[in-house]
Amino acid sequence: MNDERCQSCGINLAPSTHGSNKDGTPNMDYCSKCFQRGSFTQPSLNIQGMIQKLAENISAQLRIPEGRARILASAIIPLLKRWKQPEIAK
Numbered sequence: 001m002n003d004e005r006c007q008s009c010g011i012n013l014a015p016s017t018h019g020s021n022k023d024g025t026p027n028m029d030y031c032s033k034c035f036q037r038g039s040f041t042q043p044s045l046n047i048q049g050m051i052q053k054l055a056e057n058i059s060a061q062l063r064i065p066e067g068r069a070r071i072l073a074s075a076i077i078p079l080l081k082r083w084k085q086p087e088i089a090k
């Protein structure tokens, strides 16, 4: 079982989808869509925006209505490291 998730968008992380640190090494917390070369690719994205993105993703992947997918996404996103922090990473 691999339940390693991107700590920003909630997708499952595989070795090929890890983001990168400033020095080019793989970042273990975030995927390549969210985090590249040491910073977030969409720094202004807020938690509501991310829940919406994940809901669309889940809806397409699992072929369930978006309303249901949003309930799942709302349960996942707030637990992730990026959104748990009281301050946005600088």
Ligand SMILES: [Zn+2]
Residues within 6 Å of the ligand: 006, 007, 008, 009, 010, 011, 030, 031, 032, 033, 034, 035
């Ligand atoms: Zn991600």
